[in-house]
Amino acid sequence: AQSVTQPDIHITVSEGASLELRCNYSYGATPYLFWYVQSPGQGLQLLLKYFSGDTLVQGIKGFEAEFKRSQSSFNLRKPSVHWSDAAEYFCAVGGAPLNQGGKLIFGQGTELSVKP
Amino acid sequence: EAQVTQNPRYLITVTGKKLTVTCSQNMNHEYMSWYRQDPGLGLRQIYYSMNVEVTDKGDVPEGYKVSRKEKRNFPLILESPSPNQTSLYFCASSPHRGVNTEAFFGQGTRLTVV
Numbered sequence: 001a002q003s004v005t006q007p008d009i010h011i012t013v014s015e016g017a018s019l020e021l022r023c024n025y026s027y028g029a030t031p032y033l034f035w036y037v038q039s040p041g042q043g044l045q046l047l048l049k050y051f052s053g054d055t056l057v058q059g060i061k062g063f064e065a066e067f068k069r070s071q072s073s074f075n076l077r078k079p080s081v082h083w084s085d086a087a088e089y090f091c092a093v094g095g096a097p098l099n100q101g102g103k104l105i106f107g108q109g110t111e112l113s114v115k116p
Numbered sequence: 117e118a119q120v121t122q123n124p125r126y127l128i129t130v131t132g133k134k135l136t137v138t139c140s141q142n143m144n145h146e147y148m149s150w151y152r153q154d155p156g157l158g159l160r161q162i163y164y165s166m167n168v169e170v171t172d173k174g175d176v177p178e179g180y181k182v183s184r185k186e187k188r189n190f191p192l193i194l195e196s197p198s199p200n201q202t203s204l205y206f207c208a209s210s211p212h213r214g215v216n217t218e219a220f221f222g223q224g225t226r227l228t229v230v
Contacts, residue, residue, distance in 0.1 A: 046218055
């Protein structure tokens, strides 16, 4: 069965420090991978997506993610965290079968806190 | 502005009192779906629709109904809400039903059933 695991429920980093949020997926075919961010009281905003090609993808707000097929991972990174990055982050995989195309399978989410 | 609009944003209701959460998108998207978000569980799909008059169950459909009479609207109906349906609900739309399509989300509806 398809699944997404975000091992870290809560992470705290200092402002200016680097960040890596982990995401592992289980998927039988070529995965289509997404990272979304949910700020307090807001909906989900797409940070970046991987469909094919270059395994290092750039997103908005200075985020990037690297697809590693051998490790079934799609970790999100940012070199220098800003206080406004405090939010909950969700990794998701585009779901099959095709007649359910458009369905996203989400991880449990990682809540990021930023220390001044 | 391209958007998915949900209403209401917040709702407190009593057990058994029917309610509807509306969802509307202005992007002419074919595919729409409803998710619920619960702590530690991420988002789980409730129902989805691939086009007008075409709907189907997602992973957690029990206690919910949907309809898709117009392409832009996809309301979520709780005929007899129960406390275990207290959750944060999101409506989403996608241009088509391919697995590589980005989903656009509404702002969410926080529902409390007492």
